[in-house]
Amino acid sequence: MRIAYAISVISLIFLMSCSSGEIIKTEQPIEDTPALPSPADDVTAPELREREYNFVFTGYDINIDDPAWDRRSYYRIYIDKIDAGRTTIGLESQKKTFESKISSNNRHLVIVEKWVLDEKKGQYVKLNNIEQPKPGYLYFDMPDNKTAVVTLKNDPLNNKSEFELEFE
Secondary structure, three states, X not given: OXXXXXXXXXXXXXXXXXXXXXXOOOOOOOOOOOOOOOHHHOOOOOOOOOOOOOEXXXXXXXXXXXXXXXXXXXXXXXEOOEEEEEOOOEEOOOOEEEEEOOOOOEEEEEEEEEEEEEOOOOEEEEOOOOOOOOOOEEEEEEOOOOOEEEEEEEEOOOOEEEEXXXXX
């Protein structure tokens, strides 16, 4: 106990001798910078705001009437043969979406791959080519200041799919 007391006293003496006892307080000048607006302050009309995306893909299956055939799935999206990402995950009969920003005033190729959950393996697997949506691609020209909305309706019973393209 005396050793602990002695160490405490020596430490205290050492600390007091090292510090000058002065507290230096500095203040930084405040620059006249305007406050950044919050998203709630944005009064710009929605059609005039810069969009984070100008391409929207939605895909789903039709003609599924039995829950046993309604598997969990997603679509992998390739834009101009580059992997752009994937849609949200949902049942095959549910709409799954993907958003991206693509260049305007250009022709684009969108390729779609369907992936489903293999419950035995516990992972998503790409459907074989026979079961993939046909056609699995779409060419379109992207105009300025528009959003391309692509919808894929896949009919697995008839092994056909249909793309719809709209510009907003």
